[in-house]
Amino acid sequence: MREPESIPIHDLPTEPGSQTADTGPSATERGIDFLAGIVSFGAGLVVSALDGEETDERSAGVAAFVAAGAGLFLEGLRAATPVLGSIERAAGPTIGSTGAAESVGELLDHWRSSWDDRHEDDRQRAADEQLRATFQRAVDTLLDQLDLTSLVLDHLDIQRVASAIDIQTLVADLDVDALAARLDMDRLLDRIDMNRLLDRIDMERLTERIDMQALLDRVDLPAVASGVIDDLDIPQVIREATTDTASEGVRDVRLRGVEADRAIGRAVDRLLGRSNGSRR
Amino acid sequence: MTARQTAFDTVPREARSFHGEPAGLVTRTLANVVDLVVVAALLAGGYLGVAGLLFLRRGASFTFPIVSYRLAYAVGVGAWIVYMAFGWRTNGRTYGDHLLGLRVRTMDNTEVGGVRAVARAVLCAVAPLLLVWVAISRQQRSVQDLIVGTHVVYDWGGSRRRTSSEDAARMRVDVAATVANEPDDRDAEPVSGVDGER
Secondary structure, eight states: OOOOOOOOOTTOOOOTTSSOTTSOSOHHHHHHHHHHHHHHHHHHHHHHHHHTTTTOHHHHHHHHHHHHHHHHHHHHHHHHHHHHHHHHHHHHHHHHHHTHHHHHHHHHHHHHHHHHHHHHHHHHHHHHHHHHHHHHHHHHHHHHHOOHHHHHHHHOOHHHHHHHSOHHHHHHTOOHHHHHHTSOHHHHHHTSOHHHHHHTSOHHHHHHTSOHHHHHHHSOHHHHHHHHHHHHTHHHHHHHHHHHSOOHHHHHHHHHHHHHHHHHHHHHHHHHTOOTTOOO | OOOOOOOOBOOOGGGTTTTTSBOOHHHHHHHHHHHHHHHHHHHHHHHHHHHHHHHHHHGGGOOOOOOOHHHHHHHHHHHHHHHHHHHHHHHSOOHHHHHHTEEEEETTSOOOOHHHHHHHHHHHHHOGGGGGHHHHOTTOOOHHHHHHTEEEEEOOOSOTTSOSGGGGGSOBOOOGGGGTTSTHHHHHHHHHHHHHHO
């Protein structure tokens, strides 16, 4: 839709000498200005609205009529301005002394400027919106045409980038527990050659570093010992040892018997020509 | 708490070097002599017991019973067989074997069963002289051993379940020094006599 064009009224020629050198436009002029502004804006709206349906013969006619009416009204205003100005000047002292004319003029000025500001804001916003959309589309089109990955790989020095990264800070932010929970430790351990690992461990140094005394202090040795004794059934051991082992005299006899056995064995071996040690 | 079987070996220290080795002729002969003495003593005791009973019954007309040689021989051999079979079956050793530190084992180093024990006892009683083959045999086995599949080994240990040489690697407890004055001292006397006679 076309922007409604306001009909220029601000540069209406003013009557020379219609105003004093030291004062601005009089209240009457400003009121007429404002009125002309409203009329021109309204006429612009109507015309532009009707312009939207140009195919319609009748609406075109209406538009022309509205435009003509507006123009006529404006011309009338222009003609009336000097007259109204002179009237104002004649009654100036009385009206001006009251200050009413002054304040009415200011009010009208304020209305007009706020109207203009709002109009300007709308236009600015629309333009921003359009610009943004256009830019977005342009960037999309550009990216569609580019292979960013290959571009980065071709032109980016990854090593330099990586060296610039502070790993410590990165690691400090890392939740190692959560990471470990995601690891399959069994599979990891399967891949480790434990024997090679153990070969690399210096057992001597390792054992040197163990405080055996401290370790033993922590062990409840009496409990362990009593557990061992319970398990071994010491009374049974003593029973077996005492009932079936022999006294000194018997052991002496046994030892002599063994020696005699060996002597006989050696003699027989010699007699039969057998090599020594053939007997078990 | 149930104690598991002890893994201690009660073999005295001085006997460990030959523990489980096959025993020779001298020790085995001595063991047999001891057994003969024991059986003879048992028979004598039996005879005296019977005589005592007869004395109580007959009173003044009591005379010692006359035993024929054949009966004495038969009873003696029977007693010897029972005595040896009982010893080998129950503990792997007779009293003579115990004094000389011997034990009868199968060639698989297992305990001797009832049939084997009786067969061996019969063979030993019927033909004791076949023991001499021990001196000639490389494995120190008598003819009886060869027939029933046994051998006699040195075993000074207390329990029958720890007699094989493969036990040598086990933890050992030297208990010999603590048992110097035990009842066995009485039994040691006649053996010393036998040793002296030899």
